[in-house]
Amino acid sequence: MRQRPMQQLDEGFFSRDPLVCARELVGASFRWGACAGRVVETEAYAEHGDEACHTYHRPTAREFVAGEPAGTAYVYLNYGMYWLMNVLCKCPKSDKNGFVLLRALEPTEGIAKMQERRSREKLTELCSGPGKLSMALGIGREDHGRSLVASAQHGFFRPLETGLPAIDVLDDIRVGISAAQELPWRFLERDCPHVSVKYGKVKKS
């Protein structure tokens, strides 16, 4: 079986509404150096009108959105121990800026390294959550501000041609937030064993 030509998602892809980007990223391939995986779960966060987005409370997040181009990684430490990977989206026309949180991958390359970093063997335990994913790939504070559209070593890829079997994407509410809990801004592949939380199982506080 011959390898299908892949195209890296560029700044133009991320120059759109974060909800659109989040949904379309499901099924794409994410490369991080020697490791890679299929994106199976994402969440969208909107700069304006979304209480769960960092821009709502954090001046530094607002400055980041204003000062960085679309396709830049926004990485931050959560709960004092886990690094979470986001991609900046900027839609100049509609002013719908925001982030896509990378929540889960199906590991495809560099699996031995991921197993080592995670101290786990099972594939479904390597990248099935935003903290796990960063741990498996070795993402950390030094990656905050890195461009995901400038080098083929770090970024997202899709087959060039379309019309192939489409990914079955479900909409669900977001995980782990206390504000704006009703928004269905989590996107996940149906029946995928690599997601963090199954469809309809997010617990609300």
Place this chain on the structure above:
DNA sequence: TTCCAGATCTTA
């Protein structure tokens, strides 16, 4: 299978 506490630290 579900629930819970603890780890740990940046931002505001």
Place this chain on the structure above:
DNA sequence: AAGATCTGGAAC
């Protein structure tokens, strides 16, 4: 003071 999480152990 709260938080876009994860883990192991207790409870059922």
